[in-house]
Amino acid sequence: DTAVSQTPKYLVTQMGNDKSIKCEQNLGHDTMYWYKQDSKKFLKIMFSYNNKELIINETVPNRFSPKSPDKAHLNLHINSLELGDSAVYFCASSQVQNEQFFGPGTRLTVL
């Protein structure tokens, strides 16, 4: 039983394409997040949603658009992909004391 799952695990695409990453959690948590891990393994928050409402929107290009159809799902859509978007994207969820549970990550490679 995977607590936080992401699809796909790997995503290889050309510059200029549009792609989506899906995230689902079965923990019953109210809050979900997207983090980006760069090539130096630095992790930074991108977005968070609480009960389908956007609460954190860091300085991220507006090519990135999160969507939360329900509180168990948080998807990330990226338009006009650029080389610099290559990274590992992690979804996470939390409920109490801000303890966050992370998904396995999606490695995005833009060629």
Next chain:
Amino acid sequence: AQSVTQLGSHVSVSEGALVLLRCNYSSSVPPYLFWYVQYPNQGLQLLLKYTTGATLVKGINGFEAEFKKSETSFHLTKPSAHMSDAAEYFCAVSEEQAGTALIFGKGTTLSVSS
């Protein structure tokens, strides 16, 4: 603004030796503190956390950490390293308010030699 500093981007120990990974934070209010471990090509797994109460916190896999407010530190230790401990370790801080982001340090790569 909160920030986290992990001293030493790479720590090498021998199997059976003490593991000490350093983490200092800056925060205007007492934060929540976390240590996560990341094995190659995997997600992050929580090792331990400090929220309130006892300042010495025990986690999984024999790790523990001590919150020292006067030193703004939350160093991670393990008495005896195991080969399986080789991984990337991240210290993180957050505000108490639910749903706030984790602010991560840059990580420390732990290598364990036999």
